[in-house]
Amino acid sequence: MARIVILTGAGLSAESGLGTFRDKDGLWTRYALEDVATPEGFARDPALVMAFYNARRANMVAAAPNAAHRALARLEAARPGEIRIITQNVDDLHERAGSRAVWHMHGELARARCAACGAVWPAPAQMRPADACPDCAAAATRPDVVWFGEYPYHMEAIWEALRAAELFVSIGTSGQVFPAAALVQDAARAGAETLELNLEPSEVSRDFEETRLGPATELVPAWVAEILAG
Template identity: 75%
Template sequence: MSARIVILTGAGISAESGLGTFRDEGGIWSQYDLAEVATPEGFAADPALVHTFYNARRKNAAEAIPNAAHAALARLEAERPGEVLIVTQNIDDLHERAGSRTVLHMHGTLRAATCAACGHGWDAPPVMHAEDACPGCGAPATRPDIVWFGEFPYHMDDIWEALRGAEVFVSIGTSGSVYPAAAFVQDAARAGALTLELNLEPSETRSYFTEARHGKASEIVPAWVDEMLAGRWP
């Protein structure tokens, strides 16, 4: 997969739309033990608990509204067709609802379900239950199509290819603490890309970026897109 501009987005881009991050105190993530709701072992031990957690997240995401940062990236793609690829760590669909069309969800999406027994996939209903039968094999082994801790992210071959060919790599709203995404800036830089961090605060990988801008995503992302479209950046 080729793209001149590769953009990695994390939880920080959706935070202003009301979707919490791992680090939010009092948010949905803080109410659960991640080992119980975001690992294959947790699902095997208590699938009902995992479904309860993701049903709440699915409802939260469905009620959220794309913010100015999502809209700006969609505008960038619309005005520079064929040049922009969004790689997101997020499992919400706010990029698509804002108008982005070329999006790779490396951690899966709340909109999809899969079968832990046979691997069949389908559109997720608003509410899922542990006893739901797979429409493919009939087994009561349905799970959210989410990449959990200990599982391999989706689309990695396409992502590595895009990073090797990118002229610009931008990381938005991510802490730089989770691999393999944390290494994307190094891979893009080795391939010769100009690298930019747009984040609320410096990430753990700030030193690898050519340039960094810090502030609210809804402010700094539209400002950068305006510069790109006006030919003022890079």
């Protein structure tokens, strides 16, 4: 079981050019969350939702892992079996940087899912509401992304990992989205040390033993160097 459990959020990928919910000129500002990030929005206008996630997927493909992603991949390579990354991000930058021990609790832009049978497959660049499921042929294709009101992936495994962790580190998260925002409390109750690395204090900074502020591309490589030197 991993000794160090790392939660990553939108702030980690922001320096790769992928916007957060709060970017004032970002992709999210042109859409209402209830229209593109809820099951109800998808039911009302699936074409709008597909267009939104097609645009996000294109942004992801054009982006590249940054120094923070690469540092976490180095840490995992140096400490095999000791690192687990839990990410709220739906991009694939962790994997493209070389990380393998990654759980995407909010799903992945690179995958499509059938709402009828649950099958999952690699998403094409352009998804359409009429796309047929390759397993059951139903026209029930949707992005494999966890929307508001839906249950995140891997939660039982995440709680088990937190119970066994010696250190919990949160990187680039706002602390506004649950249950991810409560993971620090779960880790602390289990006896883990807790550290926040963030551009600014999150909504749950008070729950961490230590908070370091600055860009992820500076903080994360420095922290990884400390761990590897210890």
